[in-house]
Amino acid sequence: SQKIEQNSEALNIQEGKTATLTCNYTNYSPAYLQWYRQDPGRGPVFLLLIRENEKEKRKERLKVTFDTTLKQSLFHITASQPADSATYLCALLLEGGYNKLIFGAGTRLAVHP
Amino acid sequence: NAGVTQTPKFQVLKTGQSMTLQCAQDMNHEYMSWYRQDPGMGLRLIHYSVGAGITDQGEVPNGYNVSRSTTEDFPLRLLSAAPSQTSVYFCASSYSRGGGSWELFFGEGSRLTVL
Numbered sequence: 729s730q731k732i733e734q735n736s737e738a739l740n741i742q743e744g745k746t747a748t749l750t751c752n753y754t755n756y757s758p759a760y761l762q763w764y765r766q767d768p769g770r771g772p773v774f775l776l777l778i779r780e781n782e783k784e785k786r787k788e789r790l791k792v793t794f795d796t797t798l799k800q801s802l803f804h805i806t807a808s809q810p811a812d813s814a815t816y817l818c819a820l821l822l823e824g825g826y827n828k829l830i831f832g833a834g835t836r837l838a839v840h841p
Numbered sequence: 842n843a844g845v846t847q848t849p850k851f852q853v854l855k856t857g858q859s860m861t862l863q864c865a866q867d868m869n870h871e872y873m874s875w876y877r878q879d880p881g882m883g884l885r886l887i888h889y890s891v892g893a894g895i896t897d898q899g900e901v902p903n904g905y906n907v908s909r910s911t912t913e914d915f916p917l918r919l920l921s922a923a924p925s926q927t928s929v930y931f932c933a934s935s936y937s938r939g940g941g942s943w944e945l946f947f948g949e950g951s952r953l954t955v956l
Contacts, residue, residue, distance in 0.1 A: 732883060760943060771845075771931050771947030772884070817883070821943050825891075826872050826935060827899060829945070831883035 730755040732832040734818060740838045741808055749803040749835045751818030756830065758820035761794050761801050766815045766834065776803075777821075808839045842867050847932050847948035854922040854955045862917040862951045864932030870946070872935045873915040874899070875907065877928040878950075884931065890915055922955045929953070 733752045741747050751761070760779050764772035778785045778794045778801070785792045791804040805812050815834040822828035848863045866873065874889035886899030890909040904926060906918040915934075919926060929952050933945040 736881065762943065764945075769950070771933075771949050772945075773947070774942070774944040777942045777944070819883075826874065826943065826945065827886060827889050827897070829886070829943070831876075831885075833881055833883045 730830075732756070732818065732820060732830060734816075734832040735835045736833065738836040738838055740840060743809060743839055743841050745808055747805040747808045747812065747837055747839065749816050749818075749837065751801040751803070751832055753799050753820055756799075756820050756822065757796075759823050760821040761792075762819040762821060762829075763790075763792060763801075763803050764817040764819065766817060768815075772817055775816075805837075808837075810839045810841055813837055813839050844868065845932055845934055845946050845948035847930075847951050849951060850949065851952050852954070854919075854953065856922060856924060856955060858922050860919050860922065862919075862930055862932075862953070864915045864917065864948060865913050866915075866932075866934040866946070867913065868934060868946065869912060870934035870936055871912070873909065874933050874945075875905070875915070875917045876931045876933065877901065878931060879928050887917065887930075919953075922953075924955045927953060927955045 731754045762777045763775045766772040789806045793802045815836045817834040818832045820830045845866045871892045875887040876884040885901050888907040890896045932948040
């Protein structure tokens, strides 16, 4: 069966450390992979997209890797801050358009001072 | 720009009642969609539209209707509410043909409880 898995348990880290979130998938062949941030009671906000032929993408303190052999994406936040506390969703975009966007359930990150 | 605006933010219904969740966007996006978000599950696509007058079903369309008479508006109708439709609903929009990043712009959500 097709699955997207993100850690259901919250990730707790100390301020200043690097947070690493994982997105694993099975039986999909995504063309792209996206990461969104969702704050409590708010809608998701787009952060980054990485294409299947890209190994790594960076944006400020964010870094995303995409390994199509392992079927895994890692999302890193360096020098984390309490303001980075949120739930982070990964989404696979299959060929065919926006209706082919498949979301994971998300991982909650808590950054402690 | 307001972006994507959803109303109401909260709603309580009784089983069998009908209602409409409103969604409007002011970014001239061709693509609009409705998702539901349930605990422990990813966002699931209910219905989507690639332009005015064009709608199609997503993964979980049963019990919901949509229409797209204008580019700006994409209302979601619950015909006869059931407790299984208790959820948080998100409307999202985007450019046609991906715009490079295939970024979805989401509204703030509508929390619906069906008793």
